[in-house]
Amino acid sequence: MASTTPAPARPEDERLPFAQLVVYGTQHILTMYGGLIAPPLIVGSAAGLSAQDIGLLVTAGIFISGLATLLQSLGLGPFGARLPIVQGISFASVSTMVSIASHGGVRPVFGAILVAGLVGVIASSFFAHLVKLFPPVVTGSIITVIGVSLLPVAFDWALGGVAALGYGNPSNIALAGLTLLVILVISRVFQGFVSRLSILIGMIVGTLVAVPWGKADFSAVPHGKAVSFPPIFGLGTPVFDAGAIVAMTVVIFVIMTETMADIIAIGQIVETPVDHKRVANGLRADMLSSTVAPVFGAFPASAFAQNVGLVAITGIKSRFTVAVGGGVLVLLGLVPIFGRMVAAIPAPVLGGAGIVLFGSVAASGIRTLSRVEYADNLNLVVVAVAIAMGLVPIARPHFWDKFPSGVGVVLDSGISAAAVTAVLLNLFFNRWRALVKDKPSVFAAAPDERGNTLPTDS
Numbered sequence: 001m002a003s004t005t006p007a008p009a010r011p012e013d014e015r016l017p018f019a020q021l022v023v024y025g026t027q028h029i030l031t032m033y034g035g036l037i038a039p040p041l042i043v044g045s046a047a048g049l050s051a052q053d054i055g056l057l058v059t060a061g062i063f064i065s066g067l068a069t070l071l072q073s074l075g076l077g078p079f080g081a082r083l084p085i086v087q088g089i090s091f092a093s094v095s096t097m098v099s100i101a102s103h104g105g106v107r108p109v110f111g112a113i114l115v116a117g118l119v120g121v122i123a124s125s126f127f128a129h130l131v132k133l134f135p136p137v138v139t140g141s142i143i144t145v146i147g148v149s150l151l152p153v154a155f156d157w158a159l160g161g162v163a164a165l166g167y168g169n170p171s172n173i174a175l176a177g178l179t180l181l182v183i184l185v186i187s188r189v190f191q192g193f194v195s196r197l198s199i200l201i202g203m204i205v206g207t208l209v210a211v212p213w214g215k216a217d218f219s220a221v222p223h224g225k226a227v228s229f230p231p232i233f234g235l236g237t238p239v240f241d242a243g244a245i246v247a248m249t250v251v252i253f254v255i256m257t258e259t260m261a262d263i264i265a266i267g268q269i270v271e272t273p274v275d276h277k278r279v280a281n282g283l284r285a286d287m288l289s290s291t292v293a294p295v296f297g298a299f300p301a302s303a304f305a306q307n308v309g310l311v312a313i314t315g316i317k318s319r320f321t322v323a324v325g326g327g328v329l330v331l332l333g334l335v336p337i338f339g340r341m342v343a344a345i346p347a348p349v350l351g352g353a354g355i356v357l358f359g360s361v362a363a364s365g366i367r368t369l370s371r372v373e374y375a376d377n378l379n380l381v382v383v384a385v386a387i388a389m390g391l392v393p394i395a396r397p398h399f400w401d402k403f404p405s406g407v408g409v410v411l412d413s414g415i416s417a418a419a420v421t422a423v424l425l426n427l428f429f430n431r432w433r434a435l436v437k438d439k440p441s442v443f444a445a446a447p448d449e450r451g452n453t454l455p456t457d458s
Helices: 018-046 051-074 094-104 106-133 136-158 170-189 192-196 198-213 242-270 276-296 305-314 319-334 336-343 347-369 379-395 405-411 414-431
Strands: 087-089 301-303
Touching (some): 018 051, 018 087, 018 094, 018 106, 018 198, 018 305, 018 319, 051 276, 094 106, 136 305, 136 347, 136 414, 242 276, 242 347, 242 414, 405 414
């Protein structure tokens, strides 16, 4: 009698054939690679580093992101959520690191990350108990803002990449549109394995078209070391500055808020339970990776929201797929020539893929919000104000410039602004029983599909 492989107890524990793991894992890495290398490029330039030193930052960031992804997806004791979560160098820390690096170079940045990361490791267990403060009305608002806040990145890529020569050229937009079209056609025409590779195929087709168009340059690929291990403190030993440490600690808590939201989001997409213990394990891995990062010359790591969108699009829920992707990142960090090949993917191609990926994150949030009960409560107000606060940094990037730096660090991130607002309003309207009313306000009414207002006592 033929043996059958029993179905895994949890969707994320599914084991796919190795070839599929490699292909799907590589797709995850291609999806996030542009966002991964951007922070070290930006911070290295602000610190006045040479091109060679910036290259070390990039390589170290890739290497640490791979190790962090392996730890998060496979887990090691109390570290790792064991979910299909890709870790990468966090965008949330860029503005603070630029501010520190522009005055004292990267060494104070590394010192601040070391101390702040340790604080994050210690705080992870307590922070995870806040998971009960994230019901669907909160998580749906945050996930929606995560997707919407990422879309401007995709649009900038589609225009050619910020500060790139020819930024805004219609040919860049055409290339992004072609990539998007290929992804949509494959998603519609094909099913199963091919359909799930729509993002990867779209990026390959877009890059191949870009070569004769003169928008993909692979000339730098053969130059440089073929194999290189990230040196320990290769850019100098850490410098511990009190002001930088305080600022970075605030950033670490922002990163923890974003990572917790991503863990909850991926749990909903995968349809697997996520309790405070699992969140704590995920945050602990996140913070451990961030603490170790400066040793190799890298910056804080966090969950990448665009890869949450990729899981939603492909339906591949296996954490082992992401683990293989983490292994690919480690190899890219050790073999820079592979990294240089991937880095040659044109920004407009990334932009076309990013529109689908980031938009799908927002759509996942909207789907979560559709399950929220709006009758006889003020959940509509919670959603409205949280999303509005999350959009402030996108619509008006300088809105918080005149406020103290601590306020700006938190509220200049649309994700953390939406998270703080949604949590506080949910507590105020739904958990503080002294203020809960049977007839809360006219905002509790919701229009039906015909546009008629439903009575609040229905």
